[in-house]
Amino acid sequence: MTTKAQQRKEVLREKLIVAAEERIDRDGVGALRARDLAKDAGCAVGAIYTAYDDLNALIMAVNGRTFQKLGQVVASSVDGAGEETATSRLILMSNAYLGFASDHTNLWRALFDLQMRADDQVPDWYLQALRTLFSHIARPVAELFPDYNHEQLDLMVRALFSSVHGIVLLGLEQRISAVPLAKVEQMIGQVLSQVGQT
Structure with missing residues (x-):
């Protein structure tokens, strides 16, 4: 059974994927920045690295x-x-x-x-x-x-x-x-x- 913390992490992971996908599609992978992703996903920059290693x-x-x-x-x-x-x-x-x-x-x-x-x-x-x-x-x-x-x-x-x-x-x-x-x-x-x- 998944915990609430795991569920929150999965929700954040999905938000980050969507945000990264939109930015890559528009600007290219070289333009991907953690600060922009955090803003798009509505999270702190540090939260990105709790969802993904890098x-x-x-x-x-x-x-x-x-x-x-x-x-x-x-x-x-x-x-x-x-x-x-x-x-x-x-x-x-x-x-x-x-x-x-x-x-x-x-x-x-x-x-x-x-x-x-x-x-x-x-x-x-x-x-x-x-x-x-x-x-x-x-x-x-x-x-x-x-x-x-x-x-x-x-x-x-x-x-x-x-x-x-x-x-x-x-x-x-x-x-x-x-x-x-x-x-x-x-x-x-x-x-x-x-x-x-x-």
Whole structure:
């Protein structure tokens, strides 16, 4: 049974996550400050550190929610697309990934920009959120490569994710890639259309 102190801590944790999520979405993870969060959540600055070990731990909590939302967007992009080819479903999911990254660029960047020390452990729930995202990609990949074992499939899923992620990242950094965002979907389609054809 949870005590009132534990309940208050959970309420504070939720308020801080919401406040941090809003600030990251608007201003980016680099602009996150404890004083601003305390004001937004209606608590003392010191109270933040009773709820989370540090701001990185709070950012991880926000990232966990972002991964869940991203996973839902990717999964829903292929709802009702059961008759589409595996390649078409990969393209639909990749375009959904691009759409999420474009609409929530700062939250999306925070997933990959988190500063961690070499000895920091990535929480299990964070890894599980990433595995869930990869599981959506794994289904069509398994159809394209039916002879692959689990290890080969996992590597291919990660390779395809990395490829799409790189295209999206450079597409959002137009000054680097010089590719208009409208053309990024076309690039993704061109790359993924070649998967499984060799």
